[in-house]
Amino acid sequence: AQSVTQPDIHITVSEGASLELRCNYSYGATPYLFWYVQSPGQGLQLLLKYFSGDTLVQGIKGFEAEFKRSQSSFNLRKPSVHWSDAAEYFCAVGDVSGNTPLVFGKGTRLSVIA
Amino acid sequence: DVKVTQSSRYLVKRTGEKVFLECVQDMDHENMFWYRQDPGLGLRLIYFSYDVKMKEKGDIPEGYSVSREKKERFSLILESASTNQTSMYLCASSPFIDTQYFGPGTRLTVL
Numbered sequence: 001a002q003s004v005t006q007p008d009i010h011i012t013v014s015e016g017a018s019l020e021l022r023c024n025y026s027y028g029a030t031p032y033l034f035w036y037v038q039s040p041g042q043g044l045q046l047l048l049k050y051f052s053g054d055t056l057v058q059g060i061k062g063f064e065a066e067f068k069r070s071q072s073s074f075n076l077r078k079p080s081v082h083w084s085d086a087a088e089y090f091c092a093v094g095d096v097s098g099n100t101p102l103v104f105g106k107g108t109r110l111s112v113i114a
Numbered sequence: 115d116v117k118v119t120q121s122s123r124y125l126v127k128r129t130g131e132k133v134f135l136e137c138v139q140d141m142d143h144e145n146m147f148w149y150r151q152d153p154g155l156g157l158r159l160i161y162f163s164y165d166v167k168m169k170e171k172g173d174i175p176e177g178y179s180v181s182r183e184k185k186e187r188f189s190l191i192l193e194s195a196s197t198n199q200t201s202m203y204l205c206a207s208s209p210f211i212d213t214q215y216f217g218p219g220t221r222l223t224v225l
Contacts, residue, residue, distance in 0.1 A: 009154075034213065043118075043204055043216035090157070092214075101147055101172070102214055106156035 002027045002093050006105035013081050014113055021076040021108050023065075023091030032094030033074040034102065035065055039087045047089075050074065061085070086112045116141045118217035120205050126223045133192040135220050137205030144210055146188035148172075148180065151202040151219075163188055195224045 003026040013019055025031060032051050036044040048059025055067040065076045074091060088109050092102040121136035137146065147162040149172075159172030161180040169180050177199060181189045188207075192199055200223050206214040 036216075041219070041221070043218045044206075046213055046215070049213055101145075101159055101162050104157045106154070 002031070002095060002103045004091050004093050004103055004105035006089075006091055006108050008108045009106075010109045010111065012111040012113060015083050016080050019076075019078045019081045019085070019110070021089050021091075021110070023074045023076065023105060024072050025074065025091070025093045026072065027093055027095075029096060030069070032096055033065075033067060034092040034094065035059065035063070035074070035076050036090045036092065036104075037061075037087050038090065038107075044090060047076070081110075081112055083112045083114070086110055116143075116207070116215040118205060118207055118215050120203075120217040120220050122220050123218060124221050124223075126225065127192075127195050128225055129196060131192075131195050131224075133195045133222065133224075135190040135192075135203055135205075135222070137188045137190070137207075137217055138186055139188075139207035139215070140186065141207065141209075141215070142185065143207040143215075144185075145208045145214075146182065147206040147208075147214065148178075148188065148190045149204045149206070150174070151204055157204065160190065195222075197224050200224045 005024045034049045035047040038044045048057050050057050050067045088107045090107045091105045094102050118139045148160045149157045163169045163182045179191045203220045205217040208214040
């Protein structure tokens with residue numbers, strides 16, 4: 001069965017600092033991988049996704065993520081965080097073999113301080 | 115742009131009431147999903163549907179049912195609301211094996 005682990009429940013960074021949010025997955029084959037962001041009281045918005053090809057994927061709002069098969073990871077990065085990036089971030093894995101729902105991690109809450 | 119709408123942003127109901135949460139998508143997606151989100155527990159899948167009149171149980175279906183009579187609409191029903199069903203409810207839709215698109219959520223309070 002697929003699973004996703006986001007080891008950090010809460011991260012605080014200073015505005016302008018770099019950011020890396022960790023995501024590890026468990027899946028038998030090459031997975032589909034996603035990062036979503038959720039602002040307070042809102043639904044989830046897709047930041048980026050990896051299906052195949054280049055392992056470094058670019059997303060919206062200046063985010064990128066790198067798929068590392070050897071580490072079963074799909075970490076999200078941003079070189080310079082803005083106060084508006086404060087939100088909850090969810091990593092998810094999809095099953096390429098069939099029509100099953102995405103499996104989500106429990107999320108990482110990002111706080112940004114001045 | 116894909117649009118997923120949910121009938122209410124905020125809802126307050128009394129224990130024992132029957133509650134309907136409606137979700138509509140405008141992109142002709144085959145798949146639709148209902149999740150609940152609680153602090154520290156992340157998103158938990160309640161039910162999903164691959165097609166009209168089809169439904170599959172997710173991880174926490176107890177106390178809920180669903181209806182999908184039309185492709186664009188997926189309803190979540192709480193037959194007899196209880197206080198432990200106070201939560202944020204999120205609907206999503208997707209084409210086959212692809213990105214799930216989420217609605218804005220319904221924050222349900224059961225008193």
